[in-house]
Amino acid sequence: MADKSQAQERPVFRNIHVTQIARYRLPPAGFVSILHRVSGALMFLLLPFVIWLFDVSLTSEISYERFTSTFVAGIGWLPGWLMKLVALALIWAYLHHLIAGVRHLWMDMTHSVSLELGRVSAWVTLASSAVLTLALAVKLFF
Amino acid sequence: MTQKSFGSKRLVVGAHYGFRDWLAQRVTAALMTLFTLLLVVQVLFGAKLGYERWAAIFSAQWMKALTFVVIVALLLHVWIGMRDIWMDYIKPIGVKLVLQVCTLCWVVGCAGWAVQVLWRL
Numbered sequence: 001m002a003d004k005s006q007a008q009e010r011p012v013f014r015n016i017h018v019t020q021i022a023r024y025r026l027p028p029a030g031f032v033s034i035l036h037r038v039s040g041a042l043m044f045l046l047l048p049f050v051i052w053l054f055d056v057s058l059t060s061e062i063s064y065e066r067f068t069s070t071f072v073a074g075i076g077w078l079p080g081w082l083m084k085l086v087a088l089a090l091i092w093a094y095l096h097h098l099i100a101g102v103r104h105l106w107m108d109m110t111h112s113v114s115l116e117l118g119r120v121s122a123w124v125t126l127a128s129s130a131v132l133t134l135a136l137a138v139k140l141f142f
Numbered sequence: 143m144t145q146k147s148f149g150s151k152r153l154v155v156g157a158h159y160g161f162r163d164w165l166a167q168r169v170t171a172a173l174m175t176l177f178t179l180l181l182v183v184q185v186l187f188g189a190k191l192g193y194e195r196w197a198a199i200f201s202a203q204w205m206k207a208l209t210f211v212v213i214v215a216l217l218l219h220v221w222i223g224m225r226d227i228w229m230d231y232i233k234p235i236g237v238k239l240v241l242q243v244c245t246l247c248w249v250v251g252c253a254g255w256a257v258q259v260l261w262r263l
Contacts, residue, residue, distance in 0.1 A: 040223050044245075047220070047252045055259045057193075058200060064193035098178065101171045108168065 028122035035126075036100040039093035046090055071140075084140055091136050096129040163222050170215035177212045201263055209260055217253045221246065 016024055026034070043050075057067040071087065074080040103121050107113055184199050185191060199205060224245045232238045 037227060040220075041227060044220055044224055044248075047248070048255075051252055051256050051259070054256060058197055058259055058263055061193045064196070098175060102175065105168060105172065 027119065028126060029118045032100050032103070032122045032125050035096055039097040039100075042093045043090065043097065046086070049086070050090065088133065088137055088140060091140075092129065092133040095132050096125070099125045099129050166218055167222050170219040173215045174212055174219065177208065180208075197263060200260065206260055206263070210257060213253050213256045213260075217249050220249050224249075 053067060053070070056063040056070075058064075070080070071084050072080045074083055103125050106121075107118075181199070189195055200209060225242055228238050228241045228245070232241060
């Protein structure tokens with residue numbers, strides 16, 4: 001039984017433990033899936049910051065100044081570049097979450113679920129959110 | 143599938159089926175995507191963006207109403223998504239309940255604040 005001995009050499013994962021994550025090789029669709037969760041959780045945690053930005057940008061002309069200075073002078077002891085990085089993290093999270101969500105909707109509507117299409121659309125999701133984030137990073141920092 | 147699954151034979155147990163939440167997650171997502179596109183179009187096309195124009199975008203009554211609908215959609219979407227995360231990763235039922243209640247408070251509080259900002263304008 002040559003097949004059996006070959007199969008036994010492969011690592012087996014049942015309930016994946018946190019310590020096994022680094023050794024566990026995910027397909028691209030698996031990365032899209034877990035990053036969908038990570039980006040969602042990140043936006044959930046930073047929701048008060050987003051609404052604070054919404055607040056200061058809209059309330060008055062004076063508070064709008066505070067909104068723009070957040071990303072130049074910073075707020076409190078947090079420097080402006082750090083606030084820009086936080087904003088960039090949110091931008092990536094939003095873009096990835098949105099594109100991965102559209103991928104979901106498209107698969108639900110067309111039932112175009114095949115291994116190959118899943119793989120390609122996963123790469124498209126990862127790449128397009130990364131490229132758009134990079135483009136906005138250039139706009140944000142330069 | 144000729145087996146009867148409605149009337150007296152309908153399924154009456156389970157975690158309230160899940161379909162309703164599954165559908166709500168998709169409908170709210172579609173709504174928020176359309177709102178995003180609408181906002182991006184309004185920001186990109188027009189005069190130079192400053193306080194005047196930014197505030198004018200949200201001052202229009204139809205935009206206020208639409209933004210309100212999107213805030214409620216976001217509230218629902220975030221609740222379903224975070225609840226799924228807690229359900230998948232947190233096993234002790236007490237901890238799960240506490241986290242779910244905290245999530246609800248967090249999201250409802252945020253939504254209230256956003257509505258306040260919107261209607262002060």
